[in-house]
Amino acid sequence: MADVNRQVLLVEKPAGKLGPEHFKMSQGAMPVPQDGEVLLRTLYISLDAANRAWMHGATYRSALDFGGVMAGGGVAEVVESKSPDFKPGDLAFGDTGWQDYAAVKGKHLTKLPRVPQLTNLLSVYGIAGLTAYFGFLDIGQPKEGETVVVSAAAGSVGSIVGQIGKIKGCRVIGIAGGKEKCEWLTSELGFDAAVDYKGESVFKALKAAAPKGIDVYFDNVGGTILEACLAQMNIGGRIACCGAISQYDGVPDAAGPRGVPGLIVVKRLRMQGFIVTDYFKDQARALKDLQAWVAAGKLKVEEDVIDGLENTPQALIGLLAGENRGKRMVKV
Amino acid sequence: MADVNRQVLLVEKPAGKLGPEHFKMSQGAMPVPQDGEVLLRTLYISLDAANRAWMHGATYRSALDFGGVMAGGGVAEVVESKSPDFKPGDLAFGDTGWQDYAAVKGKHLTKLPRVPQLTNLLSVYGIAGLTAYFGFLDIGQPKEGETVVVSAAAGSVGSIVGQIGKIKGCRVIGIAGGKEKCEWLTSELGFDAAVDYKGESVFKALKAAAPKGIDVYFDNVGGTILEACLAQMNIGGRIACCGAISQYDGVPDAAGPRGVPGLIVVKRLRMQGFIVTDYFKDQARALKDLQAWVAAGKLKVEEDVIDGLENTPQALIGLLAGENRGKRMVKV
Numbered sequence: 001m002a003d004v005n006r007q008v009l010l011v012e013k014p015a016g017k018l019g020p021e022h023f024k025m026s027q028g029a030m031p032v033p034q035d036g037e038v039l040l041r042t043l044y045i046s047l048d049a050a051n052r053a054w055m056h057g058a059t060y061r062s063a064l065d066f067g068g069v070m071a072g073g074g075v076a077e078v079v080e081s082k083s084p085d086f087k088p089g090d091l092a093f094g095d096t097g098w099q100d101y102a103a104v105k106g107k108h109l110t111k112l113p114r115v116p117q118l119t120n121l122l123s124v125y126g127i128a129g130l131t132a133y134f135g136f137l138d139i140g141q142p143k144e145g146e147t148v149v150v151s152a153a154a155g156s157v158g159s160i161v162g163q164i165g166k167i168k169g170c171r172v173i174g175i176a177g178g179k180e181k182c183e184w185l186t187s188e189l190g191f192d193a194a195v196d197y198k199g200e201s202v203f204k205a206l207k208a209a210a211p212k213g214i215d216v217y218f219d220n221v222g223g224t225i226l227e228a229c230l231a232q233m234n235i236g237g238r239i240a241c242c243g244a245i246s247q248y249d250g251v252p253d254a255a256g257p258r259g260v261p262g263l264i265v266v267k268r269l270r271m272q273g274f275i276v277t278d279y280f281k282d283q284a285r286a287l288k289d290l291q292a293w294v295a296a297g298k299l300k301v302e303e304d305v306i307d308g309l310e311n312t313p314q315a316l317i318g319l320l321a322g323e324n325r326g327k328r329m330v331k332v
Numbered sequence: 333m334a335d336v337n338r339q340v341l342l343v344e345k346p347a348g349k350l351g352p353e354h355f356k357m358s359q360g361a362m363p364v365p366q367d368g369e370v371l372l373r374t375l376y377i378s379l380d381a382a383n384r385a386w387m388h389g390a391t392y393r394s395a396l397d398f399g400g401v402m403a404g405g406g407v408a409e410v411v412e413s414k415s416p417d418f419k420p421g422d423l424a425f426g427d428t429g430w431q432d433y434a435a436v437k438g439k440h441l442t443k444l445p446r447v448p449q450l451t452n453l454l455s456v457y458g459i460a461g462l463t464a465y466f467g468f469l470d471i472g473q474p475k476e477g478e479t480v481v482v483s484a485a486a487g488s489v490g491s492i493v494g495q496i497g498k499i500k501g502c503r504v505i506g507i508a509g510g511k512e513k514c515e516w517l518t519s520e521l522g523f524d525a526a527v528d529y530k531g532e533s534v535f536k537a538l539k540a541a542a543p544k545g546i547d548v549y550f551d552n553v554g555g556t557i558l559e560a561c562l563a564q565m566n567i568g569g570r571i572a573c574c575g576a577i578s579q580y581d582g583v584p585d586a587a588g589p590r591g592v593p594g595l596i597v598v599k600r601l602r603m604q605g606f607i608v609t610d611y612f613k614d615q616a617r618a619l620k621d622l623q624a625w626v627a628a629g630k631l632k633v634e635e636d637v638i639d640g641l642e643n644t645p646q647a648l649i650g651l652l653a654g655e656n657r658g659k660r661m662v663k664v
Contacts (some may be wrong), residue, residue, distance in 0.1 A: 016653045058596045060567075108489065164428040222593045233390075241593040255587030260583065261554045261573040273596035311639035 005030050008098035008312050011053070016250050018320060023070065023313035031103035038106050040076035042096045044305075045312055045330045046122045046286075047072075048156075048321050049220075052248040059290055060275050061095075070312075074332075075112065075121045076102070079115040086111070091118075095125065097310050100332060110280055118199045123156060123327035124290055124301045131276040132160035133241060133286040138279070138283055139240040139272050140216040144169035147210045149229055151197075152220035156302075156327035157190060161218045163299050166190045170216070173209045175202060175225060177322045184325065189300060203228040210293040213237075223245045227257035233267050241273040249320045287297040302326025337362050340430035340644050342387070342402040348582050350384055350652060355402065357644040361368045363435035365414045370438050372408035374428045376637075377644055377662045378454045379404075379651050380488075381552070382579040392429075392607050400576050401429040402644075407444065407453045408434070416441070423437075423450075425458065430644050432664060442612055455488060455659035456622055456633045463574060463608040464492035465618040469500075471572040472548040473617070476501035481561055484552035484577055486513040488634075488659035490509060491521060491552045494630050498522045502548070505541045507534060507557060509654045514658065535560040545569075553578045559589035565599055573605040579651045593654075634658025 005028045014308055015021050033039045051072055057063050064071055078090040083106025086092065094109040098101040112121050123129065135157075142148055148165040152158045155175025163184065165172035170282075174185040174194045182194035193209035202225055206214070213234040219226050222244030233239070247253060264271065279286070293299035304324045306315045312330045319328050337360045365371045382391075383404055389395050394404055394578060398624040415438025418424065426441040428434040444453050455461060459537055467489075474480055481495040484490045485506025494517065497504040506517040508527045514526035525541035534557055538546070545566035551558050554576030565571070596603065611618075613614050625631035636656045640648045644662045651660050 017558075053594075059614075060600075133496045226593060239593075241596045242395060243597060244594045247594055252590075254590065255585075256559075256590050256592035257588045258584075258586065260588035260592050261551060261558060261571075261603070261605065262385075262576045262579055264573045264603060265575060265607070266605070268392075268607060268610065269603045270605075271593065271601075272595060273593065273598070275597070275600060278600065 003030055003100055005101045006309055007069045007100075008309065010064060010066055011069065012066055018055070018249055018317055018319065020313050025310055028069070028099065031101055032239055033080055033082045033103040034081050036105050036107070037103045038078050038083050038092070038109060039080040040092065040094065040096055040102050040104055041079050042074045042076045042100055042102065042332045043084050044119060044122055045072050045074040045096070045309075045332060046127055047096055047312070047316050047328045047330065049128070049243055049245045049248055049320065051316055052320055053243070056248070056252070063065070069099050071095055072098050073127060074119060075126070081106070083107075085109075091121070093121065094138055098309065100309065119305055119327075120301065120328060121304050122329050124160065124294060125287055125301050127276055128156035128327045129160055129290050130155045130279060130283055130286050132164060133290060135240045135274055136164055136216070136218055136280040136284070138220055139274050140238050142168050142170050142216045145171075145214035146210060147171045147173070147212055149173045149206065149210065149214050149221070150214045150218040151175040151225050152243075153185055153191070153194065155220065156324075157242060158218070158220055159185075159302055159326055160299065161237045162191050163189055164293075167293060169296050171210075173206070179194050181325060190330065197225060199256065203231065206232055216240070218242060219244075221248060223253060223257070229257040230257055230263050230269075233263065233269055235267050237267060237269050237320060239269060239271040245320070304328040306330050308332075335362055336639065337431055337433045338641055339401045339432075339547050340397055340641065341400060342396060343466055344398055350387070350581055350649055351644050352649065352654055357642055360401070360431065361435055362590070365435040367414050368437055368439070369435045370410050370415050370417060370418045370424070371442060372410040372424065372426070372428055372434050372436055374406045374408045374432055374594070375409050375412070376451060376454055377404050377406040377428070377430055377641075377664060378459055379644070379647050379660045379662065381481055381484075381577045381580055381652065383577055383648055384652055385575070388580070388584070401431050403427055404430050405459060407450060407458070413438070416438075421452070424506045426454065427591065430641065432641065447476065451635050451637055451659075451661065452633065454661050455635050456492065456626060456631065457619055459608055460488035460490070460659045461492055461622050462611060462615055462618050464489045464607060466495060466549055466573050466611040466614070467495050467606050468476040468493045471606050472550055472570050474500050474502050474548045477503075478547035479503045479505070479544055480548045481505045481507065481538065481542065481546050482552070483507040483557050484522070484575075485526065486515055486657050489574060490550070490552055491517075491634055491658055492597060495521055496625075499630050503542075517577065520572040527556060536562065538564055539641065545560075550574060551576075555579060555585060555589070558632045559591060562589055562591040562601075565595065565601055567598060567599050569601050571601060571603040573603055577652070638662050
């Protein structure tokens with residue numbers, strides 16, 4: 001066991017776009033677990049748009065500690081345990097932060113099974129798959145034959161949402177940035193159509209791709225794309241609010257989308273937010289379905305694994321720019 | 333039976349604020365009911381902020397016919413029937429329009445009981461009471477001890493929502509315009525607090541009146557008041573979207589409230605719209621509760637009855653300016 005704990009520090013709150021200058025590599029002391037805590041060795045760090053949202057202040061987690069280790073979830077192995085719930089060698093998901101080692105309270109960790117492919121614990125069987133599953137099915141409540149739209153469709157969550165939509169018999173339209181991603185959605189993942197928000201008017205392209213209107217919109221981005229979808233929702237439509245990437249990397253818009261609340265009333269829409277951690281207690285149901293779909297070849301798993309803790313800042317910066325396809329993570 | 337049918341025509345689409353110049357009194361021929369239709373004599377016309385919203389174009393009803401009779405719901409008596417479901421002397425609720433007589437399809441009418449006080453069929457036992465009941469209880473799902481905020485609280489729907497909130501054991505805060513209305517809410521209707529949006533900062537006054545945050549917000553107004561409430565919602569809060577009065581009389585805001593969808597995600601909020609007519613099939617349950625609460629003295633009924641069809645335009649213009657307390661209607 002190394003006695004050095006490499007860490008990525010978040011040195012200051014970014015005023016505009018996130019850049020490498022906001023991070024610094026450092027070395028900390030090896031953490032010593034207290035009663036109830038577990039010493040973890042980080043294996044894979046999950047990269048999520050939410051990491052950037054946290055920098056704006058308190059969200060569903062407390063505000064970040066600027067100058068300290070950057071927060072983030074990861075898959076880790078238990079090195080030493082002072083919690084009755086864990087023993088050395090166990091795998092766990094938790095907020096390790098961007099560092100080699102972390103001491104975390106056992107009650108804040110989720111125990112993970114030793115699957116053949118550990119990266120799947122962050123993608124399809126982890127935060128991405130569970131977010132897609134619960135947000136789309138429990139909040140979106142799609143019915144066979146309905147039209148589903150998902151934004152950030154080539155991302156970790158969106159790519160799974162769209163495929164579950166096809167499994168459930170829906171017409172699925174993905175919104176993504178760039179022709180290449182759009183082609184991938186339709187040719188590889190079975191989406192019925194894809195809209196390139198960088199190359200065409202989202203409003204018009206959706207009109208053409210969803211001539212019967214939208215029944216479920218899974219929103220990862222907020223902003224003008226949400227506005228375009230709101231205007232085309234059908235009566236009784238559902239909007240699952242998963243994230244607002246368009247608002248995270250810089251100064252958020254001074255106002256929200258037009259149509260709130262007017263269209264919500266007229267069309268009897270339901271807009272509902274959720275956080276995947278609220279559903280962790282219920283994950284057995286999701287994992288059973290997700291595993292069956294993967295085994296049957298109905299759900300393709302796309303992962304984007306970057307090597308080396310020192311590359312974590314650039315991996316997040318690139319994710320915010322839409323570089324990734326599928327679940328991005330860093331192998332520590 | 334008179335052979336003259338007085339009518340209020342909507343002569344053009346208002347570009348800004350609604351004024352008397354947008355209406356014209358006229359006389360039409362007595363309508364002749366066709367097969368399946370009923371000839372109605374209008375008794376009371378319901379005035380609702382939604383009347384103004386319809387002028388913007390298609391909503392949950394088709395666009396208005398400018399130059400034609402102004403649309404509007406009312407309580408009417410059946411004069412002649414070519415529908416198997418109605419006979420002369422029956423009372424019905426339907427879209428009579430602003431006129432003495434109308435021929436309406438029987439299937440578009442709701443039969444009404446002959447209660448002692450016919451005005452109650454538009455207030456507590458009609459569109460206002462049912463809107464408050466279903467929107468607050470079914471969409472808002474208040475729990476005992478929670479904090480409820482309702483806007484346009486001195487209006488027909490808001491005044492009932494707040495009183496149901498007290499019946500359900502909630503802390504209830506009303507938002508209304510002017511000191512007099514606010515005092516009426518707390519002293520007469522039992523609200524715990526009232527915020528005068530014309531006289532104080534809604535955001536700050538809510539902070540003081542709802543120190544534990546807001547669990548249910550019943551939104552009649554949209555705009556900046558919705559924005560102030562969104563910012564103070566608790567995790568898991570519900571927003572029942574009933575209307576957007578602030579957006580109806582003039583040019584709607586170019587953008588929506590800040591916090592959509594960011595706060596909806598972070599706080600796992602549910603924002604949901606509804607239209608009372610969707611619940612008409614289920615009204616027996618509501619009427620039973622509403623009647624029991626009125627009988628027990630727990631629910632006070634406030635009505636604002638204006639006399640004369642010719643005064644209907646001014647009655648609507650005044651309602652949009654916040655003149656009324658309780659349910660406004662015109663006795664034809």
